[in-house]
Amino acid sequence: MLNRQGRPSQAGDSGLHSIKTFTGNRALEQVEPLLFEIGRLEATGVDLDEPAAFTPRLGGLVRKDGIGLPGLSEPETMRHFVRLSQKNYAIDTGIFPLGSCTMKHNPRLNEAMARLPGFADIHPLQPQSTVQGALDLIAQLKDWLKELTGMPDVDMTPKAGAHGELSGMMAIKAAIIAKGEAATRTVVLVPESAHGTNPATAALIGFTVKPVPARENGLVHVDDVKALLGPDIAAIMLTNPNTCGLFEKDIVAIADAVHAAGAFFYCDGANFNAIVGKVRPGDLGVDAMHINLHKTFSTPHGGGGPGAGPVVLSDRLAAFAPLPLLEKNGNSFALCESEKTAEARGAHPYGRITAFQGQMGMFVRAFAYMLSHGADGMRQASEDAVLNANYIRAGLRDLMSQPFGDKPCMHEALFDDQWLKETGVTTLDFAKAMIDEGFHPMTMYFPLVVHGAMLIEPTESESKASLDLFVAALRDLAMAAKAGDTERFTQAPRLAPRRRLDETLAARKPVLKWVPPTPLSEAAE
């Protein structure tokens, strides 16, 4: 068990900070300027020969000014970006318990497979006869997604989760237009605990958003949905398991009520990783659900992207899936890329949501993940994810408060800041103190319906030893907060590459790019 005596003391911290070096470096931690400050306009890290003389055919549109981008040689480039990388926390560094974000291990086999020239070095518009293996892989991935979700069809084109929401909601809107109800069904119900992408997506395509309240147990009650349903309702967007880490137990009754009212049920599948192989959305009455391949199926988050957001569709929506459509004829595969050919096959694509046919690089990684796990491994992964979240919950429940009572959670454990009352420590302070302990903080202040929310999602990738250390450290922090050691929190982080950053300044006077310092000649004038 870790105790405070076993960690660097506060005095030690400030001692470290008071040591000044000539360079500003601190041993392994290097100060790294912007590449523009170390680059030179004439420097380059590539060897290219000037082509033989030619007469440009640029229609007189030759660039007249220099491009103005400094370059670096290869060794300088390598050092610059390696030094930058060392200022980042990552899953490969330690537990990354961001609730709702699902930071699980990224197997390197998947990276290797995605880089096979047969996948990485093929063009989206080269003849389909020359990409049959790629189309086959997409078809197989679709089949796996259909089996895992119990849904009849999948739209593979969306580039990320929010893009999948958009595609699914467009399919719903297309179905409503086809029924001649576009003028009346203009409202989408969204619980207040939803991801911000849900209301943003609905609004983007002209729907009005109406909030659905959650009850004191953190769940949406079917009676509250029924009270809002009417001829004006186009759809409900419900996250399940929800953002409080709970399974919506009324979900089947809600689906039935929504369908009875002539509306559609969009399920936000961001948390599908909790139930893979345990429950199928298709058995719950879902009409459309996006799957974040970068969450549930472990394609790397890459500092913010790329992702992939295939959308599974019910029979009511499948015909409206966007172009291109993937067809299998015997042993060969073809993309149906035009509305006319789609219509001839009885489909009514709502349009197109992106160029080409989706995030192939992510498809390969996700499929490698699925093949590696198999049906048994994916079910085990979901169970371990839920086990780990509950283990953390059980380890902290006597010190930290749970907004919806002491009951099992799914893949993430939610705490509020009730227990920090009168300590002078906020959720933000607590998170920043976790950084000094070597952890990435949990999701803070989300969901919005929970005051000072702390949403912890360990994923199945954490060992028991890792969880034990994490729980012990959080217990130590919690006790310190309650004991009045506020400096440990309000001053945190002290040991990270940067202390807290001034976000108000950044927003008030935005500096969004590097500007060259005034040349000396101009400064002298």
Add this chain to the structure above:
Amino acid sequence: MRYLPHTDTDRSDMLAAIGAGAIDDLFTGVPAEKMLKDPVNLPRRKSELEVARILGGLAAKNIPASTVPFFVGAGAYKHHVPATVDHLIQRSEFLTSYTPYQPEIAQGTLQYLFEFQTQVATLTGMDVANASMYDGSTACGEAVLMAHRVTKRNKAILSGGLHPHYAEVVETLSHMANDRVTRLPADVKAAEDIVPLIDSDTSCVVVQTPDFFGNLRNLKAIADACHAKGALLIAVFTEVVSLGLITPPGAMGADIVVGEGQSIGNALNFGGPYVGLFATKSQYVRQMPGRLCGETVDAEGRRGFVLTLSTREQHIRRDKATSNICTNSGLCSLAFTVHMTLLGSEGLSRLARINHANAIKLADMLAGVKGVDVLNPSFFNEFTVKLNKPAAPVVEKLAAKKILAGVPVSRLWPDAGLDDHLILASTEVNTDDDRAALVAALKEVL
């Protein structure tokens, strides 16, 4: 299962610590009748070796660009990416990190995003750029929505030189959001006159240069006409390498510049992931979609970077957000930035000259082939030819000879009456042998 750390002993110890008898005691929130009794009907787990064999088998059924004479473009381009790029983007600290919501331990990501924004803004000749979109086509859709917000109008005019997929993305969004859109017919020789169509209802005009058919377009007159009517000019490109040689859209009066960044640092990947570039003028920054990284200082006064102006975004503003985008193309933007750093101005302009020179060589060789007409008045590294027969079967015949000759216009624009039109791209990867092989094969099939 090699990715799961727990032993069965761990699992039972942990269940005991939780106070649960069995794992399904933790799933009591799920309606019991909906719990799957049996495993889903899929194969069981596989070793690395088995997975590599299966995927290797599928990969072997495709023809990679680098193994054949390759002239396919029309929105994605085969370029050489230095080995350094792929090494750096696979650094654990970049690959396996999240959106930099905790800036104190994400300065690596934030600093390269700031560098990326600077490179994109500089290259396009604009004031500011965001931290990336999914790809060029979705960036184009977002640009139109942004123009509607800025002008408080809802009519977009799309040039007939705009990539058909980009146009379809805009049309789809507009249809769904009840906005208006006028799409001009296919404009093979950049001959359309868009200016008379711009009226006081027009929110924006969307023009691509180099356009879908490869032509370069001077945007100045369109920009002036837009501004006279209070509309915005959205300039689009699909080949970012062109900006090493041609006048940037910002210098021709564009208000928003969007494009595909795949050519720099990113593989073809059969269409994704790519990286959408998005730049605009300072006065519109608060109407921009997507994440923005900004400079600030920390509690000790040291320079640092944070995500900023997030009150535009969905996680704060919800249904009033400028976009629903959350995940972007972070790692692809890193690839872009590393490659662009290696190139620098010097390398980029030379790379662009090589591309242009190679395309000129190809165009001149094709002009000498009977049954081929090169149509472009101008071009950068791709152009359109008219064949004496439908292009799609010709491309198939050449593919059978292991030559990937280009994109038949009919594949993207089936009803434009351009079945005999073929778009070919030539980049630095093409050799004299490649060109000779293409010409010889074309002579056989035409």
